[in-house]
Amino acid sequence: xxxxxxxSTEIVWSHIELTAGTVTSxxxxxxxxxxxxxxxIGKFKFFVDAVEAGxxxxxxxxxxxxxxxxxxxxxxxxxxxxxFPVKDNVLGTN
Numbered sequence: 526x527x528x529x530x531x532x533s534t535e536i537v538w539s540h541i542e543l544t545a546g547t548v549t550s551x552x553x554x555x556x557x558x559x560x561x562x563x564x565x566i567g568k569f570k571f572f573v574d575a576v577e578a579g580x581x582x583x584x585x586x587x588x589x590x591x592x593x594x595x596x597x598x599x600x601x602x603x604x605x606x607x608x609f610p611v612k613d614n615v616l617g618t619n
Contacts (some may be wrong), residue, residue, distance in 0.1 A: 537577040541585075542612045543594055545571045552575045557584045571615065575605060591615065 550563035571594035573586040586597040598611040612618075 528565050537578045538575050538605050538607055540576050540595060540609045541598050541605070542574045542582075542611050542613045542614060543593075543598045544574070544595075545569065545572065545591075573601060576612075577588060 546569070548565045548568050548570055551562040553560050553562055568589065570587045570589055571591055572584065573594055575583045575585055578581075585601050586594070588594055588597070593610070594615075595613075598613075602609075602611055
């Protein structure tokens with residue numbers, strides 16, 4: 526049983542998820558502020574996210590080719606040492 530005042534910042538990743546969609550807005554946030562990235566709007570992209578056990582998400586990768594997205598998702602699963610298979614919401618597997 527962990528101590529009552531456990532302030533651990535360790536994130537528990539549940540799974541890696543693959544999704545796809547058309548970009549409707551795009552911004553980059555940096556030390557100088559927020560910038561619009563209009564060149565991405567309207568493109569169909571595949572997205573790879575790491576998903577926390579509590580539902581939080583971290584965007585890891587995006588691209589325009591399904592095969593590259595699958596490869597990136599499997600690499601992320603290995604890098605994050607996640608036992609569960611990639612959840613592919615594009616093809617509806619896992």
